[in-house]
Amino acid sequence: MANVKLDGVRKVYPNGVEAVEPCHVDIPDGELVVLVGPSGCGKSTLLRMVAGLEEITDGTLYIGDAVMNDVEPANRNIAMVFQNYALYPHMTVAKNMGYGLKNRGLPKAEINQKVAEAAKMLNLSEYLDRRPSQLSGGQRQRVAMGRAIVRSPELFLFDEPLSNLDAKLRNQMRIEIRALQQRLGVTAMYVTHDQVEAMTLADRIIVLNAGRIEQIGTPGEIYSRPASTFVASFMGAPPMNIFTGTSDGQQATLDGGVSLNGAGAPSQTGKIQIGIRPEDVALDANGALPFDVDIVEELGAHRLLHGRLSGQPFSVSVGKDEAAQTGPAKVALKPGAVHFFDAEAGRRL
Amino acid sequence: MADLTESRIEAQSATRPAKRIKWDQIGDHAILIAGALLMLVPVFMIFASSSWDDITLHREGLQFGFSDDMANNYNAALFEYGGFTDSVNGVTMLANSLILGIGFAIGKIIVGMMAAYAIVYFRLKFATLAFWMIFTTLLLPLEVRILPSYEVITWMNLGNTYTGLIVPLIASATATFFFRQFFMSVPEELIEAARIDGAGPVKFFIDILVPLSQTMIAAMFIIMFVFGWNQYLWPTLITTDESLFTLVRGIRQIMQAYADGSSTPEYGEAAALAIIAMTPPVLVVVFFQSWFVKGLTESDK
Ligand SMILES: Nc1ncnc2c1ncn2[C@@H]1O[C@H](COP(=O)(O)OP(=O)(O)OP(=O)(O)O)[C@@H](O)[C@H]1O
Ligand SMILES: [Mg+2]
Numbered sequence: 282m283a284n285v286k287l288d289g290v291r292k293v294y295p296n297g298v299e300a301v302e303p304c305h306v307d308i309p310d311g312e313l314v315v316l317v318g319p320s321g322c323g324k325s326t327l328l329r330m331v332a333g334l335e336e337i338t339d340g341t342l343y344i345g346d347a348v349m350n351d352v353e354p355a356n357r358n359i360a361m362v363f364q365n366y367a368l369y370p371h372m373t374v375a376k377n378m379g380y381g382l383k384n385r386g387l388p389k390a391e392i393n394q395k396v397a398e399a400a401k402m403l404n405l406s407e408y409l410d411r412r413p414s415q416l417s418g419g420q421r422q423r424v425a426m427g428r429a430i431v432r433s434p435e436l437f438l439f440d441e442p443l444s445n446l447d448a449k450l451r452n453q454m455r456i457e458i459r460a461l462q463q464r465l466g467v468t469a470m471y472v473t474h475d476q477v478e479a480m481t482l483a484d485r486i487i488v489l490n491a492g493r494i495e496q497i498g499t500p501g502e503i504y505s506r507p508a509s510t511f512v513a514s515f516m517g518a519p520p521m522n523i524f525t526g527t528s529d530g531q532q533a534t535l536d537g538g539v540s541l542n543g544a545g546a547p548s549q550t551g552k553i554q555i556g557i558r559p560e561d562v563a564l565d566a567n568g569a570l571p572f573d574v575d576i577v578e579e580l581g582a583h584r585l586l587h588g589r590l591s592g593q594p595f596s597v598s599v600g601k602d603e604a605a606q607t608g609p610a611k612v613a614l615k616p617g618a619v620h621f622f623d624a625e626a627g628r629r630l
Numbered sequence: 631m632a633d634l635t636e637s638r639i640e641a642q643s644a645t646r647p648a649k650r651i652k653w654d655q656i657g658d659h660a661i662l663i664a665g666a667l668l669m670l671v672p673v674f675m676i677f678a679s680s681s682w683d684d685i686t687l688h689r690e691g692l693q694f695g696f697s698d699d700m701a702n703n704y705n706a707a708l709f710e711y712g713g714f715t716d717s718v719n720g721v722t723m724l725a726n727s728l729i730l731g732i733g734f735a736i737g738k739i740i741v742g743m744m745a746a747y748a749i750v751y752f753r754l755k756f757a758t759l760a761f762w763m764i765f766t767t768l769l770l771p772l773e774v775r776i777l778p779s780y781e782v783i784t785w786m787n788l789g790n791t792y793t794g795l796i797v798p799l800i801a802s803a804t805a806t807f808f809f810r811q812f813f814m815s816v817p818e819e820l821i822e823a824a825r826i827d828g829a830g831p832v833k834f835f836i837d838i839l840v841p842l843s844q845t846m847i848a849a850m851f852i853i854m855f856v857f858g859w860n861q862y863l864w865p866t867l868i869t870t871d872e873s874l875f876t877l878v879r880g881i882r883q884i885m886q887a888y889a890d891g892s893s894t895p896e897y898g899e900a901a902a903l904a905i906i907a908m909t910p911p912v913l914v915v916v917f918f919q920s921w922f923v924k925g926l927t928e929s930d931k
Contacts, residue, residue, distance in 0.1 A: 334822050355828030367819035371841040380837070381827035428827075 283345030283358075283435035283468055284310045285331065290340035292326050292492075300326040302493045303340060308485075313462050313469040317479040318489035319515070324472040325440055327489070331470060332361050332438050345435055355384070360429030361438040364445060366421045368413040368428075374400070375409040378427045392431075399427040402461070419450045426461070437462065437469035443478065455482060476516050480504070488512050506620075510627035513556045513620060519585060521620070524555040524593050533621065537591030542569060544619040547630035554622040559585065559598040561618035564605065568613035572597065577605050586610075673908070680704070680901035687897035699898055707902035718872045720880070720903060727859055727876040728910065733796040734858025735851045742805025742850070743843070747835055749806075750813040751821070761810065768803045772864055780867055790871040799864060805850050812846050813839065848921035856911045877907040 285308040292301040301323040308314050316324045329335040331342060333354035342349045349357055360381075368377050378399060379392040387395075400406045403423045413421055422442060429437055442458070443451045459482055462469050473479055479486050480500045488495040488503065488511070496508035507513035507521070514520040526535040533546045533555055547553060570590060578585040584605050586597045590612075597612060599605055621630040675692045681700035682693050708720035748754065749761050772779065779798050788794030816839070824834045840847075862878050869875060875883065884900040915922070 332822075332826065334825065354822075354826045359826065361823070361826050363819045363823060365817065365819055367817065367823040369820065369823075369838060371838075371844075380824075380829075384828035384833065428823075 284308055284343075285345075285436060285468060285470070286341075286343040287327075287331075288341040288343070290327075290330060290342055291338050292323070292330060292335065293338045300492050301330070304494045306487060306494070306497065308468060308470070311466045311468055312484045313459070313471060313482060314485050314487060315479040315483035316470060316472045316487050316489060317474065317476060317516075318495075320474060322489040323492040324474070324489055326492075328361075328438050328440055328470055328472050331436070332359055333357050334361075355381075357436075358432075358434050359436045359438055360432045360434035361440070362422075362425045362429050362442045364441040366413070366425045366445075368421060368424055370413055373410050373412060374405060374416070374424050374427075377413065377424055378431050381428065381432050395431045395433075396427075399430045402430065403427050418446055419454065422446065422454060426458070430461070430465070434467060437467050437471075439469065439471040441472055441474070444473075444475070451478075458482070476518065480516070486516075488515065490515075505617075506629070507556070508629050510554055510556065510622045513622070517558060519559050519596055519598065521556045521558045522590075522595050523622075524557070524591070524595075525624070526553055526555045527551060528553045528621070533619070535591040535593060537593060539570060539591035541614070541619055544614060547621040549623065549630055552624040553630065554624055554627060556620035556622060557595075557614065557618055559596045561615045562597045562612045563615060564597070564599055564603055564610060565613035566611055568611035570612045570614070572610045572612045574605070574607045574610055577607060676901050676904050680898060680905055682898055682901075684895065684897045684899075687901070688895070692901075700902075703898040703902040704906075706896070706899045707906060710899075718875050718880070720877075720906060722873060723875050723877045723880040723903075724906065724910075726874055727878070727907070729792055730795055730861065730865065730876055731855045731859040731910070733792065734799055734861070735854035737796055737800030738802040738805045738854045738858075739847055739850050741800050742802045743809050743840075743847075745806045746809035746813055747839065749810055751831070751834075761806075764803050764806050766803075767801070772799060776863065776867065779864075783868060788868075790869055790874055792874070794868050795865060795874070796858075799858070799861070802854070805854065808846065808850060809843065812843060816842060845921050845924045848918050849924075852914055852918050852922050855914055859907075859911050877903065881907065 285306070287304055287306040289303040289305060290301065291299070291303040293299050304327070306314075316327060318324055326335060330337050331344075331349075333349070333352060337350050344357060344359070369380065372380065375393075375396050378396045382392045382395060396409070397406070400409055403426060405420070405423055405427060408416060408420060408424075413424065416424065422445075425442070439458070443454050446454060455478060458471075471482060473482075480503075483500055485497060485499055486503050487497050490511050496503060496512045498506075498508075503512060503516050507516065510523050514523060524535045526533055528534075528546045528550055530548060530550045531546055532540055532542065533544060533553065534540045535555060541555070572586075572588055572590050572595060574586045574588040576587040578587065581601070583601055584599050584603075586599060586605055588595055588597075588607075622628060623630055675694065678694055678696055679687055679692045680703050682697045683699045683702075686697070687693070708724075711719045745764065749757050754760065783789060783794045783798060786794075788797075820838065821834065824838055829837060860878060861876070865874075865876050865879055869879075872883075881900055881903050884896050884903065
C-alpha cells in the first residue's frame with residue numbers, strides 16, 4: 282500500500298512534444314484515481330512515467346514517500362494492466378501470472394499457491410493450463426488482472442484496460458475491477474477516455490486536456506462544479522450547453538438578449554461564458570426562458586430536445602413521460618443550474 | 631415423347647458450360663508439369679543410373695532403367711574408403727556435411743538473432759546505419775571476399791578445421807533481416823509487460839523472444855541448412871585434409887579420377903553419392919515444411 286505523489290512531473294518527448302506539462306498530484310493510500318481526457322492529451326504518458334516505462338523529464342515522483350524517478354519498473358512494486366492485455370502468447374495462463382514472481386526468485390511452491398489464489402479470485406482456476414490464444418477477450422483481461430494481483434503491488438496502473446471489450450462485458454469488468462481494488466485496498470491509477478467509466482469507478486478524477494490538468498476532484502465535484510468549460514463539456518452526457526454572454530455584476534445576459542433572472546452573476550463584468558446542463562432545465566409553461574425546439578431525440582429513459590435559446594444552440598433533457606414536441610416552448614432553470622466561466626480561458630468564475 | 635427429348639436436350643445444354651474445357655488452366659498446368667519434369671527427370675536419371683555398373687555408364691551414359699548394381703554402388707559409396715590417402719568414406723563425408731550444414735545454420739541463426747535483437751531493442755546511436763551496412767553485405771557473398779577470408783583463416787591456422795570451415799560463413803545479413811522484421815512486429819506492450827515483470831535484456835531474449843521466434847527459427851534453419859550443405863567453393867579451399875571432405879566435394883573427387891586417367895571413373899558410385907547427398911536436405915524440407923511456411927507468413931502473435 283502506498284500513496285503516490287507527483288511533484289511538478291513533466292514530460293517532453295525527444296521530438297520536442299511537451300506531452301505532460303508540470304503537474305502536481307497527490308494520491309492517498311488506497312484511492313482509485315481515474316485519468317480522463319480526449320485522445321492524445323497525455324494520459325498514457327503520465328501513467329507510463331509512474332510505471333517507469335517512460336523517463337520523467339522534470340519533477341519528482343514519489344511512491345510511498347520514496348523517490349522513484351530512476352528506479353527500474355520492476356523495482357517500483359507496481360503492476361500494470363495494458364489495453365491489449367500484453368499476455369505472453371507462448372506461456373500458459375499460470376506461467377503468465379507467475380512470470381514476475383519467478384523473476385523475483387520466489388520458490389515454485391509459493392508461486393503456485395499465489396497463482397492459484399489469484400485465479401480463484403478471478404474465476405480462472407479451470408483455465409490455468411490454457412494459452413492466451415485459447416481464451417476469450419474477457420478471460421484474457423482477467424488473466425492480465427491476475428498477473429497484476431499476484432505480485433501484491435503497492436500500486437495498480439491501468440491503461441484503458443477495458444476498451445477492447447464489448448459494452449456489456451465492459452460494464453461487468455468495471456464493477457469487478459472496482460470490487461477487487463477495494464477488497465485489496467491497493468492504490469490505483471486508471472486511464473480511460475470514457476467519461477462514464479471515469480464517473481463510476483473513481484474516488485477522484487483527474488481531467489487532462491492537451492497535457493495540462495484541468496481539474497482534480499471527486500466525480501460529484503467534477504460534475505457539479507466543473508473548473509473550466511473544457512471539463513464542463515467533456516464530463517457529462519449530453520454535454521453542458523455553453524453560451525456566450527455578458528455580465529454587469531448583478532445579472533447575466535445571453536448574447537441574443539435573453540436575461541437569466543435570479544440565476545445570479547459573477548462579480549466579473551463584461552464578456553463571459555455561461556454553462557447550463559441539459560438536465561438542469563425543466564419544461565415549464567410558466568418558465569421565463571423561450572426555447573425553440575427543432576429536434577426531439579428519443580433515448581428511451583429520457584428525451585433530448587435540441588433547439589435554440591436566445592439564438593444560441595441549446596439542448597434540454599426531459600423525462601420520457603413529459604410531453605415534448607418541436608416548436609416554441611418555455612423552460613425554467615433548476616436552482617444552481619447556471620455556471621459562469623471567463624470568456625477567454627474558460628476558467629470557472 | 632417429344633416433351634422428353636426436348637427436356638433432355640435442355641438438360642444437356644444446361645450442363646455443357648460446366649464441362650467446357652478450361653484452356654487457361656490446362657496451359658497453367660502444362661507449364662507447371664513441364665517445370666516439374668525439368669527438375670525431376672535428371673534426379674530420376676541419377677537415381678536409375680546409381681543401379682548400373684561403371685562400364686555401362688561410361689559407354690552409354692546415364693540410364694533410364696534399373697539394373698542390379700544398386701546395393702553394390704551404395705555400399706561402395708557409403709563404406710568404401712577412397713581418395714589418395716584412403717582415409718575417407720561416404721559415412722565420414724555425410725557426417726562432415728551434416729556438421730557443416732547444422733553448424734552453419736545454427737551459427738547463422740544465433741548471430742542473426744543477436745544482431746537483430748541489438749538493432750531492434752537497444753537505443754544504439756547508429757542502429758539504422760548498422761542495419762543497412764549489414765544489409766548491403768548481401769551484395770558481397772563469400773565468392774567476392776574469398777581471398778581475404780582465406781588469408782585470414784590460414785593466418786589464424788584454422789585451415790583443415792571445422793571452425794575454419796564454419797565460422798567465416800555464419801555472419802548472415804539474410805537471417806538478421808528476417809529476425810529484425812519479426813522482432814519489429816512483436817508488440818511494444820509485451821516488452822513493457824516483461825520489463826515490469828522484472829525480465830532484463832537477457833531474460834527477455836531467452837524467455838520471451840526466442841520462444842516467440844520458434845517458427846521463424848525453423849524457417850531460417852531450413853534455408854541455412856540447405857545453403858550450408860551445398861557449399862562447395864569454401865570447403866574446397868579450406869580443407870585439404872581428406873577426412874574433412876563433405877559429400878558435395880566427395881562426388882567431384884570420384885569424377886576426378888577420370889581426369890587423372892588412372893582408371894575408369896566410378897560412375898555408379900558417384901551417382902549413388904549424389905543421391906545420398908540430396909537426401910538430407912530433402913528430408914529437412916519435408917519435415918519442417920509446415921513450420922517453414924508458418925514462419926515466413928504468419929505475423930499473428
Ligand atoms: N514516443 C513518443 N514520441 C513523441 N511523441 C509522443 C510519443 N508518445 C506519445 N507522444 C505524443 O504525446 C502526446 C500524448 O500521448 P499519449 O499517448 O499520452 O496520449 P493519450 O492521452 O494516452 O491518448 P489515447 O487516449 O489516444 O491513448 C500525443 O500528442 C502524442 O502524439
Ligand atoms: Mg493512451
